[in-house]
Amino acid sequence: MTRQMSMQLTQFLLLSYISLFACVCVFNVVAKIxxxxxCFHVTCFLFVxxxxxxxxxxxxxDIYCFNFLQLTRWQTNVTHPMVLPKTVMSLGSHKTLSRIRA
Known part of the structure; x- marks a missing residue:
């Protein structure tokens, strides 16, 4: 083997080793990411x-409060139309109550 071939083989092996090391580093970084x-996806899933x-x-x-107030209104014969909606609105969301009434 000549000296030139020996140098080329050494360069090839060194470049191969550096390439392999770079691939391992990139793989480790990608694995950590x-x-x-x-972890982020699991956290988001648990939060949702x-x-x-x-x-x-x-x-x-909301449903139980609405049903309770309806029952109370029926038992006490509250006839004023604004008593129940004001009380229910303070307990729950209007959207839910609209859906219940529909």
Missing amino acids: HVLLD SFLTATRTVWNRV
Whole structure:
């Protein structure tokens, strides 16, 4: 083997090693980003699930309050038309109550 061929082989092996090292570094960075994105997605999923559950609970509270007030109004014969809507509006959202009344 000549000296020139030896140098070319050394350069080739050095470049191969550097390329392999760069690929491993890039793979590690991508893997860490992937893990961070997975954590972010899981966090978002849990947050949205929590909001959905909370919204469902508050909708149920609105329905129960509305039903209770309707029952109370029926039992006490409250005839003034503004008594019930004002009370119910202070307890829940107008959108939910409109949906219940429909």
